[in-house]
Amino acid sequence: MTNPSANQAPGARPNTAAGPGKAAAPAKKWDKERVLLAVAGPVIALVVALVLTGVVLIASGKNPVEPFQLMSEQIGYSDQQVLIINQAGVYYLAALAVAVGFRMNLFNIGVDGQYRLAAAVTAIVGFHLALPSVLQIPVLIVVAMLTGAIWAGIAGLLKVTRGVSEVVATIMLNSIATSLIVWLCLTDNFGVPVGNNQTTGVMDKAGWFPGIGMGAAGEIYGFVFVAVAAGVVYWLVLNRTRFGFDLRASGASESAAAASGVSAKRMALTAMLISGAVAGLAGLPILLGDTHTYSQSFPSGLGFTGITIALLGRNNPAGIAVSALLIAFLxxxxxVLDYNGYEKEIATIMQGLIVIAVVVAYEQVRLWGLRRQQRRVGLELAAAAAAVPSSDEPQKEAAAR
Structure with missing residues (x-):
């Protein structure tokens, strides 16, 4: 008889994991069901949003299909492609800031105020500071991140020290940020009149972030690649570091995290600081790559759009990227709808419907997955029970002998 350990290296343990007479267990296969459940949520949400938008168009006496055809044709134009990519980069950073909070079960609604205040302060620093580009741009990025982190940290401190809901705190801080920006930039404090507009003045050219020229189509913001790098860092930190594990564990169960020695309060404050720092970057693609100044016309509302994108992308960097491209496309x-007898607010209606549909679809998918998991466990337990001999079988065998 062949020795089962004959082919093993000296001193190695024999492989008994598979049991006698059985082959070694195969490696864990790709979980197709888990992937399908992950994709089902956003797909269902988009389909429902499209259908409901069509219903709204029919109710208003419009063609329910033509608006989507007109919009889809825009993808073929290079200038539209540049605009969509640039906008998606901005949305991506805002959504990442929201997603960091979501991972800790924190609802950072203050991303809008954080990125606008960070952009305003960065514009002021960029106007009064003149360093070589290799120093000027990093300094401006650090200023933006610090401003966003400090503003979000106020809400984090209120939560961990006084138990104030981050939702209430960040909403109030958004309003305060608006007033603070007006006081800083749009008055004589740091404001610089440019024509009929009050701005922070045009920043020194050393702080302009270089982009990629696309000829007549325009220029892709160079900061788009910073957004991509931020997504990679986000994934690595959350999934490949101890800090990321502690953050996700604290968000899943504070009591379990505390039992393993993780301070939920410290993680909540840290998550808010990181969320604010990422939010501070959201305005830089426009500030450093386009306007080079902060004024009343600087885009607002990006933080609230980021909430939609983070929900649709399920806080996954790849999912957020696809969602950012979709919302930027809309x-x-x-x-183009304005020129064809349709209101462009159709896209806004669709975005709102996506938010509602996402919440409902994800909950339904979660229940489907839970039921399937319960059914699978039940079948495995039944199979295991059938394989174990009953207690009286040994007695029957002894009597037969």
Whole structure:
């Protein structure tokens, strides 16, 4: 008889994991069901949003299909492609800031105020500071991140020290940020009149972030690649570091995290600081790559759009990227509707319906997955029970002998 350990290296343990007479267990296969459940949520949400938008168009006496055809045609134009990519980069950073909070079960609604205040302060620093580009741009990025982190940290401190809901705190801080920006930039404090507009003045050219020229189509913001790098860092930190594990564990169960020695309060404050720092970057693609100044016309509302994108992308960097491209497409391609007898607010209606549909679809998918998991466990337990001999079988065998 062959020795089962004959082919093993000296001193190695024999492989008994598979049991006598059985082959070694195969490696864990790709979980197709888990992937399908992950994709089902956003797909269902988009389909429902499309159907409901069509119902709204029919109710208003409009063609329910033509608006989507007109918008889809815009993808073929290079100038629209540049606009969509640039807008998606901005949305991506805002959504990442929201997603960091979501991972800790924190609802950072203050991303809008954080990125606007960070952009305003960065514009002021960029106007009064003149360093070589290799130093100027990093300094401006650090200023933006610090401003966003400090503003979000106020809400984090209120939560961990006084138990104030981050939702209430960040909403109030958004309003305060608006007033603070007006006081800083749009008055004589740091404001610089440019024509009929009050701005922070044009920043020193050393702080302009270089982009990629696309000829007549325009220029892709160079900061788009910073957004991509931020997504990679986000994934690595959350999934490949101890800090990321502690953050996700604290968000899943504070009591379990505390039992393992993780301070939920410290993680909540840290998550808010990181969320604010990422939010501070959201305005830089526009500030450093386009306007080079902060004024009343600087885009607002990006933080609230980021909530939609983070929900649709399920806080996954790849999912957020696809969602950012989708929402950017709806924003930029909807301009063609005005010239064809349709209101461009159709895209806004669709975005709102996506938010509602996402919440409902994800909950339904979660229940489907839970039921399937319970059914699978039940079948495995039944199979295991059938394989174990009953207690009286040994007695029957002894009597037969």
């Amino acid at each position: 924003d930029k391609a909807s301009s």
